[in-house]
Amino acid sequence: MSIVGRIAVLSFSFAAVAMETNPAAAYLAYVSNEKGNSVSVVDTDKMEMVATIKTGQRPRGIEVSRDGKFVYVALGDDDTIQIFDTETRNNVGELPSGPDPEQFTIDPAGKRLYVANENDAAVTVIDMATRAAVAQVAVGVEPEGMSVSPDSRILVCTSETTSMAHFIDTKSHAVLDSVLLGSRPRFSTFKADGSELWVTSEVGGALAIIDPTTHKIKQTVTFAVPGLRAEAIQPVGINITRDGKLGFIDLGPANRVAVVDGLTHVVLKYLLVGQRVWHGAFTPDEKYLVVANGVSNDVSVIDVARQQVIKSIQVGELPWGVAFGPN
Amino acid sequence: MKTADADEFVAVRLGRAALLRSLVGLCAALTWASACLAEPVEIKIGYLHGVPSKIRLSLMDVPAGNDGLAGAQLVIEDDNTTGRFTNQRFTLIESQIREGDDIAATIGVLADGGVSFVVADTDAESLLKAADAGRARGVVLINAGATDERLREEDCRANVVHVAPTRSMLADGLAQYLVWKKWRRWLLVTGSHETDKLFAFALRHSATRFGAKIVEEREFPDTGGARRTDSGIVEIQRQMPVFTQGAPDYDVLVAADESEVFAGYLPYRTWDARPVAGSAGLIPTTWDAAFDQWGAVQLQSRFARASHRFMTPLDMQAWTATRLVGEAATRTNSGDPDRLFAFIKSPDFSLAAFKGQKLTLRDWNLQLRQPILLFDGRNTVSVSPQEGFLHQFSELDTLGLDRPETKCKLN
Numbered sequence: 001m002s003i004v005g006r007i008a009v010l011s012f013s014f015a016a017v018a019m020e021t022n023p024a025a026a027y028l029a030y031v032s033n034e035k036g037n038s039v040s041v042v043d044t045d046k047m048e049m050v051a052t053i054k055t056g057q058r059p060r061g062i063e064v065s066r067d068g069k070f071v072y073v074a075l076g077d078d079d080t081i082q083i084f085d086t087e088t089r090n091n092v093g094e095l096p097s098g099p100d101p102e103q104f105t106i107d108p109a110g111k112r113l114y115v116a117n118e119n120d121a122a123v124t125v126i127d128m129a130t131r132a133a134v135a136q137v138a139v140g141v142e143p144e145g146m147s148v149s150p151d152s153r154i155l156v157c158t159s160e161t162t163s164m165a166h167f168i169d170t171k172s173h174a175v176l177d178s179v180l181l182g183s184r185p186r187f188s189t190f191k192a193d194g195s196e197l198w199v200t201s202e203v204g205g206a207l208a209i210i211d212p213t214t215h216k217i218k219q220t221v222t223f224a225v226p227g228l229r230a231e232a233i234q235p236v237g238i239n240i241t242r243d244g245k246l247g248f249i250d251l252g253p254a255n256r257v258a259v260v261d262g263l264t265h266v267v268l269k270y271l272l273v274g275q276r277v278w279h280g281a282f283t284p285d286e287k288y289l290v291v292a293n294g295v296s297n298d299v300s301v302i303d304v305a306r307q308q309v310i311k312s313i314q315v316g317e318l319p320w321g322v323a324f325g326p327n
Numbered sequence: 328m329k330t331a332d333a334d335e336f337v338a339v340r341l342g343r344a345a346l347l348r349s350l351v352g353l354c355a356a357l358t359w360a361s362a363c364l365a366e367p368v369e370i371k372i373g374y375l376h377g378v379p380s381k382i383r384l385s386l387m388d389v390p391a392g393n394d395g396l397a398g399a400q401l402v403i404e405d406d407n408t409t410g411r412f413t414n415q416r417f418t419l420i421e422s423q424i425r426e427g428d429d430i431a432a433t434i435g436v437l438a439d440g441g442v443s444f445v446v447a448d449t450d451a452e453s454l455l456k457a458a459d460a461g462r463a464r465g466v467v468l469i470n471a472g473a474t475d476e477r478l479r480e481e482d483c484r485a486n487v488v489h490v491a492p493t494r495s496m497l498a499d500g501l502a503q504y505l506v507w508k509k510w511r512r513w514l515l516v517t518g519s520h521e522t523d524k525l526f527a528f529a530l531r532h533s534a535t536r537f538g539a540k541i542v543e544e545r546e547f548p549d550t551g552g553a554r555r556t557d558s559g560i561v562e563i564q565r566q567m568p569v570f571t572q573g574a575p576d577y578d579v580l581v582a583a584d585e586s587e588v589f590a591g592y593l594p595y596r597t598w599d600a601r602p603v604a605g606s607a608g609l610i611p612t613t614w615d616a617a618f619d620q621w622g623a624v625q626l627q628s629r630f631a632r633a634s635h636r637f638m639t640p641l642d643m644q645a646w647t648a649t650r651l652v653g654e655a656a657t658r659t660n661s662g663d664p665d666r667l668f669a670f671i672k673s674p675d676f677s678l679a680a681f682k683g684q685k686l687t688l689r690d691w692n693l694q695l696r697q698p699i700l701l702f703d704g705r706n707t708v709s710v711s712p713q714e715g716f717l718h719q720f721s722e723l724d725t726l727g728l729d730r731p732e733t734k735c736k737l738n
Contacts, residue, residue, distance in 0.1 A: 231684035
């Protein structure tokens with residue numbers, strides 16, 4: 001770890017300690033269980049599962065609305081996105097996602113929802129207010145990772161078999177550029193300040209750091225865990241702290257989350273979690289990162305400041321993704 | 328909506344300069360954007376196949392008329408989706424050879440039509456003829472069907488890439504699991520045809536390699552009897568127990584019957600209550616319709632939607648063989664056959680094919696390294712290499728003949 005990195009991490013831990021003095025609100029994590037056909041609700045204060053919401057079939061992509069009122073769950077086998085009220089936990093409607101929805105993202109403004117239609121090489125654009133599909137954009141084969149730039153202007157969709165990240169103008173819905181990446185790009189996310197786009201390649205085994213203005217790959221981060229064969233390292237989910245100083249990369253069947261320095265992109269540490277770690281989310285105060293372990297049917301809770309796994313909590317069958325509301 | 332968008336994308340090319348990117352808006356405004364750009368680069372891929380045998384012990388296994396071909400067609404569709412972003416267009420040219428056909432002439436016709444890569448599902452002899460004819464015309468064969476060891480060993484060719492696994496890869500994949508399961512004592516039953524004997528040879532090699540013991544070998548001669556008759560089940564029910572009677576103590580019956588004469592009749596009919604593996608029971612393969620790991624469901628459902636049937640191992644092998652060319656075209660951003668083949672042979676080449684890891688080529692004989700699936704007819708039981716079978720270079724090289732054993736000299 002570089003000296004700068006150490007200082008960054010140290011100062012970050014002080015900030016976290018300061019936060020600890022305030023009693024944290026009860027944050028609820030919503031975990032989609034791909035084979036359980038359910039969403040597990042996990043209370044990160046009590047560190048336990050407090051409820052299970054029954055969903056339709058094959059829930060994967062999951063998000064909470066910007067106002068925290070609704071949970072959206074993409075149902076791959078039901079060709080829809082179900083909406084649940086976070087108060088009553090009842091199903092209150094659906095969104096016309098198009099066929100086989102997997103990952104989706106809501107733009108920072110909370111107005112548009114973009115969903116990848118994996119079998120159709122397309123992205124469906126949904127207007128949140130009217131709950132109607134307003135456009136469909138043709139992309140590469142097996143679109144998967146979806147993210148929107150902090151200014152809501154650019155949608156990035158990764159296509160797994162085409163192995164590209166497509167930059168899409170959210171106004172015209174035109175594909176502005178397509179960047180070739182390592183095999184099976186799974187997930188992408190912007191830094192909160194929009195300065196970098198991070199994309200994981202599952203089979204390529206790497207993390208690409210892309211300049212969102214030039215669309216050029218400026219760095220490729222690789223991972224190596226002693227005792228693990230290289231093929232077992234398959235980066236999937238990414239979570240970057242709001243200050244951009246730390247990134248957490250879920251390494252799938254390597255059963256590790258890699259901690260990456262947000263500035264130098266050096267891998268600082270590998271955290272042992274459950275089996276087949278897939279996607280995760282921070283608590284709103286960024287004190288914890290909760291990651292879903294598909295094969296071990298649990299979530300691991302990571303203390304962000306200490307960079308330690310502090311707890312495993314059992315959820316439903318084949319947990320896929322995690323989402324938190326704003327508070 | 329979708330069509331209009333697709334037109335816009337024709338204008339968009341991978342890694343284009345900012346100047347061109349600014350033209351996109353202009354192109355999008357036109358009804359047919361291709362006017363803005365040069366014609367796409369054409370990449371023509373041949374698909375050479377013989378007339379497959381439809382003889383199977385189980386009706387469920389009788390291959391469809393487009394077995395294999397459907398896999399190649401699906402990937403052409405995928406590659407053309409990618410081609411919208413790279414300004415490349417892929418076409419598949421099917422060519423069937425029948426007994427007595429001049430294979431060299433067939434390759435000549437394909438080469439004349441601008442084909443440089445030919446995916447082949449033929450027997451070993453036809454493949455060698457095609458390869459030797461192709462060599463003079465700069466045609467590369469991609470073997471999707473033939474499992475013969477000799478094509479990768481003493482008869483290897485510098486212009487043949489092998490996507491189909493070898494018999495030894497299949498046998499090793501099975502043997503690792505049986506050894507892991509501690510079913511080390513095998514009763515080996517072999518058919519009387521040449522291919523059955525080749526598979527038995529591979530199984531013996533695997534047993535030695537991984538420490539299993541063949542307690543006895545028996546041959547099931549093909550006497551030419553009817554495979555399916557009205558009284559078949561009654562006959563088989565009496566015949567199979569007697570055939571397997573009096574064997575020394577064994578853990579698993581391993582059958583080598585590529586000719587579909589008897590192996591399918593063994594499960595539940597052995598004298599001793601023992602599981603069956605090899606050509607029936609637990610079968611080593613490259614794909615099965617139940618396989619759902621590592622994103623495979625996506626491919627399975629796209630295939631089913633396009634072909635209205637399940638995806639077979641041959642479909643997957645043809646898919647992978649055709650995909651190899653598409654991947655090289657995308658990565659090199661080129662349609663030049665020499666560049667594509669050079670890239671395919673380079674250490675930078677790898678392929679994602681829903682097997683949980685990237686697949687690469689063995690540089691000593693151009694065989695694709697790949698995991699082997701073990702299928703019980705209903706579900707995927709396991710995927711080899713098994714844990715603990717280590718290798719200094721790649722664990723996938725614990726499957727099949729390894730570099731030190733090779734007889735291949737590529738030139």
